[in-house]
Protein backbone atom coordinates (compact mmCIF):
# COMPACT_ATOMS: atom_id res chain seq x y z
CA UNK A 1 0.00 0.00 0.00
CA UNK A 2 2.65 2.48 1.06
CA UNK A 3 4.92 1.29 -1.67
CA UNK A 4 2.21 2.25 -4.12
CA UNK A 5 2.46 5.85 -2.97
CA UNK A 6 6.19 5.78 -3.47
CA UNK A 7 5.73 4.48 -6.96
CA UNK A 8 3.20 7.22 -7.71
CA UNK A 9 5.51 9.96 -6.51
CA UNK A 10 8.39 8.38 -8.40
CA UNK A 11 6.38 8.31 -11.59
CA UNK A 12 5.25 11.86 -11.16
CA UNK A 13 8.79 12.94 -10.49
CA UNK A 14 10.13 11.21 -13.59
CA UNK A 15 7.44 12.80 -15.69
CA UNK A 16 7.97 16.31 -14.33
CA UNK A 17 11.72 16.18 -14.75
CA UNK A 18 11.46 16.08 -18.50
CA UNK A 19 9.27 19.15 -18.74
CA UNK A 20 11.48 21.64 -16.92
CA UNK A 21 12.37 24.51 -19.21
CA UNK A 22 13.91 27.12 -16.97
CA UNK A 23 15.25 27.85 -13.53
CA UNK A 24 11.91 29.18 -12.32
CA UNK A 25 10.16 25.93 -13.18
CA UNK A 26 13.01 24.04 -11.56
CA UNK A 27 12.54 25.93 -8.32
CA UNK A 28 8.77 25.40 -8.44
CA UNK A 29 9.43 21.70 -8.83
CA UNK A 30 11.62 21.73 -5.76
CA UNK A 31 8.78 23.24 -3.76
CA UNK A 32 6.38 20.65 -5.17
CA UNK A 33 8.55 17.71 -4.05
CA UNK A 34 10.71 18.95 -1.20
CA UNK A 35 8.81 21.97 0.15
CA UNK A 36 7.04 21.89 3.53
CA UNK A 37 4.06 20.15 1.97
CA UNK A 38 6.08 18.60 -0.85
CA UNK A 39 5.31 15.10 -2.10
CA UNK A 40 8.59 13.60 -0.88
CA UNK A 41 8.38 15.50 2.42
CA UNK A 42 4.91 14.05 2.96
CA UNK A 43 6.16 10.52 2.23
CA UNK A 44 8.74 11.09 4.89
CA UNK A 45 6.20 12.04 7.48
CA UNK A 46 4.30 8.88 6.79
CA UNK A 47 7.12 6.68 8.06
CA UNK A 48 5.54 6.71 11.50
CA UNK A 49 2.48 4.92 10.13
CA UNK A 50 4.46 2.13 8.50
CA UNK A 51 4.69 -1.24 10.24
CA UNK A 52 8.07 -1.65 11.87
CA UNK A 53 9.37 -4.40 9.61
CA UNK A 54 8.74 -2.28 6.51
CA UNK A 55 10.05 0.99 7.93
CA UNK A 56 13.64 0.40 6.83
CA UNK A 57 12.87 -0.33 3.24
CA UNK A 58 10.32 2.46 3.03
CA UNK A 59 12.82 4.90 4.44
CA UNK A 60 15.48 3.82 1.96
CA UNK A 61 13.11 4.28 -0.96
CA UNK A 62 12.12 7.78 0.13
CA UNK A 63 15.80 8.62 0.52
CA UNK A 64 16.48 7.30 -2.90
CA UNK A 65 13.74 9.51 -4.28
CA UNK A 66 15.15 12.52 -2.50
CA UNK A 67 18.65 11.81 -3.81
CA UNK A 68 17.35 11.38 -7.33
CA UNK A 69 15.61 14.69 -7.08
CA UNK A 70 18.60 16.50 -5.57
CA UNK A 71 21.01 15.17 -8.17
CA UNK A 72 18.69 16.17 -10.93
CA UNK A 73 18.14 19.58 -9.36
CA UNK A 74 21.85 20.38 -9.08
CA UNK A 75 22.60 19.25 -12.59
CA UNK A 76 19.76 21.25 -14.09
CA UNK A 77 20.51 24.33 -12.01
CA UNK A 78 24.09 24.36 -13.23
CA UNK A 79 23.11 23.99 -16.83
CA UNK A 80 20.46 26.73 -16.62
CA UNK A 81 22.89 29.11 -14.95
CA UNK A 82 25.50 28.41 -17.56
CA UNK A 83 22.96 29.07 -20.26
CA UNK A 84 21.98 32.41 -18.72
CA UNK A 85 25.62 33.43 -18.42
CA UNK A 86 26.37 32.49 -22.01
CA UNK A 87 23.42 34.44 -23.30
CA UNK A 88 24.50 37.43 -21.29
CA UNK A 89 28.07 37.22 -22.55
CA UNK A 90 26.89 36.97 -26.09
CA UNK A 91 24.66 40.00 -25.74
CA UNK A 92 27.30 42.10 -24.06
CA UNK A 93 30.25 41.18 -26.16
CA UNK A 94 32.10 44.11 -27.69
CA UNK A 95 33.11 44.13 -31.29
CA UNK A 96 36.40 45.97 -31.15
CA UNK A 97 36.53 46.25 -34.91
CA UNK A 98 33.51 48.58 -35.01
CA UNK A 99 34.31 52.28 -35.49
CA UNK A 100 34.12 54.17 -32.19
CA UNK A 101 31.30 56.57 -31.41
CA UNK A 102 32.58 60.07 -31.90
CA UNK A 103 32.51 62.08 -28.71
CA UNK A 104 31.78 65.69 -29.42
CA UNK A 105 33.59 67.83 -26.94
CA UNK A 106 33.62 71.56 -26.41
CA UNK A 107 36.70 73.63 -25.79
CA UNK A 108 37.68 75.97 -23.00
CA UNK A 109 35.89 79.27 -23.41
CA UNK A 110 38.28 81.44 -25.36
CA UNK A 111 37.53 84.54 -23.37
CA UNK A 112 38.38 82.75 -20.16
CA UNK A 113 41.51 81.39 -21.81
CA UNK A 114 42.61 84.79 -22.95
CA UNK A 115 42.04 86.29 -19.51
CA UNK A 116 44.06 83.48 -17.95
CA UNK A 117 46.90 84.03 -20.41
CA UNK A 118 46.94 87.76 -19.70
CA UNK A 119 46.90 87.06 -15.96
CA UNK A 120 49.86 84.69 -16.29
CA UNK A 121 51.85 87.30 -18.20
CA UNK A 122 51.24 89.99 -15.62
CA UNK A 123 51.77 87.68 -12.67
CA UNK A 124 55.18 86.85 -14.18
CA UNK A 125 55.93 90.59 -14.06
CA UNK A 126 54.99 90.80 -10.36
CA UNK A 127 51.44 92.11 -10.69
CA UNK A 128 48.53 91.27 -8.38
CA UNK A 129 45.26 90.18 -9.93
CA UNK A 130 42.49 92.02 -8.11
CA UNK A 131 38.74 92.10 -8.20
CA UNK A 132 36.11 94.79 -7.85
CA UNK A 133 32.32 94.99 -7.65
CA UNK A 134 30.18 95.07 -10.78
CA UNK A 135 27.59 97.19 -8.97
CA UNK A 136 29.56 100.33 -8.39
CA UNK A 137 29.26 103.84 -7.01
CA UNK A 138 29.16 106.75 -9.41
CA UNK A 139 31.89 108.21 -7.22
CA UNK A 140 34.36 105.48 -8.18
CA UNK A 141 33.17 104.82 -11.72
CA UNK A 142 33.36 108.51 -12.68
CA UNK A 143 34.00 111.22 -10.12
CA UNK A 144 37.26 110.01 -8.66
CA UNK A 145 38.47 109.27 -12.18
CA UNK A 146 38.28 112.97 -12.90
CA UNK A 147 34.90 112.76 -14.64
CA UNK A 148 32.61 115.01 -12.56
CA UNK A 149 28.80 115.02 -12.84
CA UNK A 150 27.63 116.71 -15.99
CA UNK A 151 30.91 116.07 -17.82
CA UNK A 152 30.30 115.23 -21.49
CA UNK A 153 32.71 112.28 -21.28
CA UNK A 154 30.03 110.41 -19.35
CA UNK A 155 27.85 110.31 -22.45
CA UNK A 156 30.36 108.13 -24.22
CA UNK A 157 29.74 105.40 -21.66
CA UNK A 158 25.99 104.90 -21.85
CA UNK A 159 25.63 103.73 -18.29
CA UNK A 160 23.02 101.55 -16.58
CA UNK A 161 21.96 103.36 -13.40
CA UNK A 162 20.48 101.19 -10.70
CA UNK A 163 19.43 103.68 -8.05
CA UNK A 164 19.18 107.39 -8.67
CA UNK A 165 22.44 108.87 -9.82
CA UNK A 166 24.70 107.18 -7.35
CA UNK A 167 24.59 103.44 -7.94
CA UNK A 168 25.30 101.94 -11.33
CA UNK A 169 26.58 98.91 -13.19
CA UNK A 170 30.21 99.78 -13.79
CA UNK A 171 30.75 100.95 -17.35
CA UNK A 172 34.48 100.27 -17.14
CA UNK A 173 36.93 98.46 -14.84
CA UNK A 174 38.72 101.74 -14.12
CA UNK A 175 36.93 102.23 -10.74
CA UNK A 176 39.06 99.34 -9.48
CA UNK A 177 42.03 101.70 -9.90
CA UNK A 178 40.43 104.03 -7.37
CA UNK A 179 39.55 101.21 -4.99
CA UNK A 180 43.11 99.83 -5.13
CA UNK A 181 44.66 103.22 -4.50
CA UNK A 182 42.32 103.85 -1.55
CA UNK A 183 43.47 100.55 -0.09
CA UNK A 184 47.12 101.51 -0.64
CA UNK A 185 46.50 104.62 1.54
CA UNK A 186 48.96 106.75 -0.38
CA UNK A 187 51.85 104.64 0.86
CA UNK A 188 51.98 101.36 -0.96
CA UNK A 189 53.34 101.01 -4.50
CA UNK A 190 50.76 99.35 -6.77
CA UNK A 191 51.07 96.87 -9.57
CA UNK A 192 47.74 95.31 -10.42
CA UNK A 193 45.49 94.10 -13.16
CA UNK A 194 41.77 93.61 -12.85
CA UNK A 195 39.79 91.55 -15.34
CA UNK A 196 36.05 91.95 -15.01
CA UNK A 197 32.64 92.35 -16.52
CA UNK A 198 31.48 95.80 -17.55
CA UNK A 199 28.13 97.06 -18.79
CA UNK A 200 26.89 99.68 -21.24
CA UNK A 201 23.52 100.38 -22.78
CA UNK A 202 24.65 99.16 -26.18
CA UNK A 203 22.35 97.31 -28.50
CA UNK A 204 23.68 93.81 -28.98
CA UNK A 205 25.11 93.20 -32.43
CA UNK A 206 28.10 91.42 -33.92
CA UNK A 207 30.61 93.79 -32.33
CA UNK A 208 28.69 95.18 -29.34
CA UNK A 209 27.18 93.63 -26.29
CA UNK A 210 25.52 95.25 -23.27
CA UNK A 211 27.95 93.22 -21.19
CA UNK A 212 31.60 92.84 -22.05
CA UNK A 213 34.90 92.08 -20.40
CA UNK A 214 37.65 94.54 -19.72
CA UNK A 215 41.10 94.15 -18.26
CA UNK A 216 42.35 97.12 -16.33
CA UNK A 217 45.92 97.72 -15.26
CA UNK A 218 47.49 100.16 -12.82
CA UNK A 219 51.04 100.76 -11.70
CA UNK A 220 51.81 103.43 -9.11
CA UNK A 221 55.35 103.88 -7.84
CA UNK A 222 58.22 106.33 -7.79
CA UNK A 223 59.53 107.51 -11.19
CA UNK A 224 57.12 105.63 -13.40
CA UNK A 225 57.17 106.94 -16.94
CA UNK A 226 55.68 106.41 -20.37
CA UNK A 227 58.59 104.12 -21.30
CA UNK A 228 57.54 101.70 -18.53
CA UNK A 229 54.11 101.58 -20.11
CA UNK A 230 55.63 100.99 -23.53
CA UNK A 231 57.85 98.18 -22.25
CA UNK A 232 54.91 96.56 -20.47
CA UNK A 233 52.71 96.67 -23.57
CA UNK A 234 55.57 95.23 -25.63
CA UNK A 235 55.95 92.26 -23.32
CA UNK A 236 52.19 91.69 -23.16
CA UNK A 237 51.61 91.62 -26.89
CA UNK A 238 54.74 89.73 -27.84
CA UNK A 239 53.69 87.02 -25.44
CA UNK A 240 50.07 87.05 -26.59
CA UNK A 241 50.52 87.33 -30.34
CA UNK A 242 54.10 86.24 -30.97
CA UNK A 243 57.61 87.65 -30.67
CA UNK A 244 57.43 89.53 -33.97
CA UNK A 245 54.51 91.67 -32.75
CA UNK A 246 55.30 95.36 -32.44
CA UNK A 247 53.51 98.05 -30.49
CA UNK A 248 53.20 101.77 -31.05
CA UNK A 249 51.41 104.60 -29.30
CA UNK A 250 49.28 107.30 -30.78
CA UNK A 251 47.89 110.25 -28.82
CA UNK A 252 44.43 110.01 -27.34
CA UNK A 253 42.33 111.51 -24.59
CA UNK A 254 40.99 110.11 -21.34
CA UNK A 255 40.04 112.17 -18.27
CA UNK A 256 41.99 109.98 -15.88
CA UNK A 257 45.29 109.94 -17.73
CA UNK A 258 47.54 112.74 -18.93
CA UNK A 259 49.03 112.32 -21.42
CA UNK A 260 46.77 109.63 -22.85
CA UNK A 261 47.54 107.21 -25.62
CA UNK A 262 46.06 104.38 -27.55
CA UNK A 263 48.19 101.34 -28.14
CA UNK A 264 48.36 99.77 -31.61
CA UNK A 265 49.86 96.39 -32.39
CA UNK A 266 50.99 95.08 -35.73
CA UNK A 267 48.28 92.99 -37.29
CA UNK A 268 48.92 89.40 -36.30
CA UNK A 269 47.53 88.11 -39.56
CA UNK A 270 49.47 90.14 -42.14
CA UNK A 271 52.31 91.24 -39.81
CA UNK A 272 51.86 94.87 -40.77
CA UNK A 273 51.49 94.46 -44.51
CA UNK A 274 47.77 95.21 -44.61
CA UNK A 275 44.81 92.82 -44.83
CA UNK A 276 41.08 92.65 -44.21
CA UNK A 277 41.52 92.28 -40.45
CA UNK A 278 43.49 95.51 -40.04
CA UNK A 279 41.55 97.21 -42.83
CA UNK A 280 44.76 97.46 -44.85
CA UNK A 281 46.31 99.50 -42.13
CA UNK A 282 48.87 97.01 -40.84
CA UNK A 283 48.03 98.04 -37.27
CA UNK A 284 45.10 97.53 -34.94
CA UNK A 285 44.24 99.63 -31.91
CA UNK A 286 43.72 97.49 -28.84
CA UNK A 287 44.34 99.45 -25.62
CA UNK A 288 43.57 102.79 -24.01
CA UNK A 289 46.28 103.95 -21.64
CA UNK A 290 48.29 106.79 -20.23
CA UNK A 291 50.06 108.36 -17.30
CA UNK A 292 47.76 108.57 -14.29
CA UNK A 293 46.35 112.10 -14.00
CA UNK A 294 47.67 113.96 -10.93
CA UNK A 295 44.06 114.71 -9.89
CA UNK A 296 43.26 111.01 -9.83
CA UNK A 297 46.30 110.22 -7.71
CA UNK A 298 45.48 113.06 -5.35
CA UNK A 299 41.78 112.18 -4.96
CA UNK A 300 42.75 108.63 -4.00
CA UNK A 301 45.35 109.72 -1.47
CA UNK A 302 48.60 109.49 -3.45
CA UNK A 303 50.72 112.64 -3.54
CA UNK A 304 51.46 113.33 -7.24
CA UNK A 305 54.70 115.09 -6.28
CA UNK A 306 55.98 111.84 -4.90
CA UNK A 307 54.16 109.17 -6.92
CA UNK A 308 53.56 108.60 -10.60
CA UNK A 309 51.87 105.81 -12.44
CA UNK A 310 50.50 104.43 -15.64
CA UNK A 311 47.16 102.85 -16.34
CA UNK A 312 45.66 100.92 -19.17
CA UNK A 313 42.41 99.25 -20.08
CA UNK A 314 41.28 97.04 -22.92
CA UNK A 315 38.38 94.94 -24.05
CA UNK A 316 39.18 91.30 -23.45
CA UNK A 317 36.38 90.15 -25.78
CA UNK A 318 37.80 92.25 -28.59
CA UNK A 319 41.27 90.89 -28.03
CA UNK A 320 39.94 87.32 -27.97
CA UNK A 321 38.17 88.01 -31.26
CA UNK A 322 41.44 89.26 -32.74
CA UNK A 323 43.44 86.38 -31.44
CA UNK A 324 41.01 83.65 -32.45
CA UNK A 325 39.76 85.34 -35.58
CA UNK A 326 36.12 85.48 -34.52
CA UNK A 327 33.87 87.98 -36.21
CA UNK A 328 30.81 87.82 -34.03
CA UNK A 329 31.23 88.82 -30.40
CA UNK A 330 28.13 86.80 -29.48
CA UNK A 331 29.91 83.58 -30.43
CA UNK A 332 32.16 84.05 -27.39
CA UNK A 333 29.18 83.65 -25.09
CA UNK A 334 27.62 80.84 -27.09
CA UNK A 335 27.20 77.44 -25.49
CA UNK A 336 26.62 75.74 -28.82
CA UNK A 337 29.22 72.97 -29.18
CA UNK A 338 29.23 73.31 -32.96
CA UNK A 339 30.48 76.81 -32.47
CA UNK A 340 32.73 76.49 -29.43
CA UNK A 341 34.52 73.38 -30.69
CA UNK A 342 35.82 75.37 -33.65
CA UNK A 343 37.63 77.76 -31.32
CA UNK A 344 39.99 75.01 -30.34
CA UNK A 345 40.68 74.17 -33.94
CA UNK A 346 41.44 77.77 -34.78
CA UNK A 347 44.01 77.93 -32.07
CA UNK A 348 45.87 74.83 -33.21
CA UNK A 349 45.80 75.83 -36.88
Ligand code: DAH
Pocket residue numbers: 171172173174216217254256257287288289290311312313314
Ligand atom coordinates in the same frame (compact mmCIF):
# COMPACT_ATOMS: atom_id res chain seq x y z
N1 DAH B 1 38.24 102.80 -19.17
C1 DAH B 1 38.51 103.11 -20.56
C2 DAH B 1 37.33 102.70 -21.41
O1 DAH B 1 36.53 101.92 -20.98
C3 DAH B 1 39.75 102.41 -21.03
C4 DAH B 1 40.99 102.96 -20.40
C5 DAH B 1 41.66 103.99 -21.01
C6 DAH B 1 41.42 102.50 -19.19
C7 DAH B 1 42.82 104.53 -20.48
C8 DAH B 1 42.57 103.05 -18.61
C9 DAH B 1 43.25 104.07 -19.27
O2 DAH B 1 43.06 102.64 -17.45
O3 DAH B 1 44.36 104.59 -18.71
O4 DAH B 1 37.22 103.14 -22.51
